[in-house]
Amino acid sequence: MNTHSSFSVSTIATVATPFKQKFAIPRQPNLAKAQGIVTFEDGFNEKTMLKGIENYSHLWLLFIFHQNIDRGWKNTVKAPRLGGNATMGVLASRSTHRPNGIGMSVVENKGLIHTEGATQLVVEGVDLVDGTPIVDIKPYISYADSVPNAFDKLDEINPIPNRDVLFSSNLELALREIEAKHNGFSSLVTSVLAQDPRPAYKQHLDNDEKTYRVTLYDIDVGFVIKNAAVWVTELVQLG
Numbered sequence: 001m002n003t004h005s006s007f008s009v010s011t012i013a014t015v016a017t018p019f020k021q022k023f024a025i026p027r028q029p030n031l032a033k034a035q036g037i038v039t040f041e042d043g044f045n046e047k048t049m050l051k052g053i054e055n056y057s058h059l060w061l062l063f064i065f066h067q068n069i070d071r072g073w074k075n076t077v078k079a080p081r082l083g084g085n086a087t088m089g090v091l092a093s094r095s096t097h098r099p100n101g102i103g104m105s106v107v108e109n110k111g112l113i114h115t116e117g118a119t120q121l122v123v124e125g126v127d128l129v130d131g132t133p134i135v136d137i138k139p140y141i142s143y144a145d146s147v148p149n150a151f152d153k154l155d156e157i158n159p160i161p162n163r164d165v166l167f168s169s170n171l172e173l174a175l176r177e178i179e180a181k182h183n184g185f186s187s188l189v190t191s192v193l194a195q196d197p198r199p200a201y202k203q204h205l206d207n208d209e210k211t212y213r214v215t216l217y218d219i220d221v222g223f224v225i226k227n228a229a230v231w232v233t234e235l236v237q238l239g
């Protein structure tokens with residue numbers, strides 16, 4: 001007999017972010033100043049639902065890993081922090097392949113935008129792919145959610161990479177034009193690529209001639225790893 005209860009959950013909003021694909025999205029929130037614009041669905045687009053939200057500097061977004069949900073889940077998952085081959089229990093991980101596909105991210109509350117008939121919420125520090133469905137939003141309450149003596153042994157063993165990021169000198173003009181359209185673009189690229197988004201088994205390589213590509217907003221960014229630094233070699237406006 002199946003004794004599991006099931007509950008239905010509705011998408012209350014979706015979040016627009018600069019990340020057009022999963023590759024290179026930071027592993028957790030607040031590792032890059034990436035902005036998210038939360039747009040509420042019909043039935044949840046009520047200003048009253050957000051009354052008082054300005055009292056909180058940070059918010060929890062609860063969302064669905066919608067791009068992975070149809071790939072199911074397993075008891076154990078590969079742990080990128082352990083080099084990509086060792087496994088951990090899914091419930092001992094922040095993997096995207098989870099029983100109910102639910103994710104949670106703390107982000108900075110940058111305020112509301114009111115337009116005709118709609119209210120949008122601006123947040124910063126997202127680790128979410130563009131279009132991620134949001135199922136709940138709650139204030140981050142530091143007295144309860146911040147634990148001063150918490151430990152994370154995996155982070156001690158294998159901290160997130162922090163490589164230097166350099167732009168090829170021929171990109172100066174392109175960068176200036178992109179910056180005029182997407183304010184903070186260079187610092188977004190820098191913080192995203194400093195974390196070395198290559199697969200875990202490649203991250204020890206200080207020279208890697210392969211050109212990797214990531215789309216941020218509508219810009220295709222090409223980069224290589226040379227002498228331990230990330231070199232941005234191409235910036236191409238898409239479409």
Ligand code: SAM
Binds near residue numbers: 066094103
């Ligand atoms: N902070 C969240 C958590 O702990 O639940 C997410 C952590 S998860 C390790 C972060 C990764 O999820 C990102 O690097 C990206 O590759 C992936 N991701 C982001 N949005 C997604 C989505 N909508 N569907 C599937 N994967 C997503």
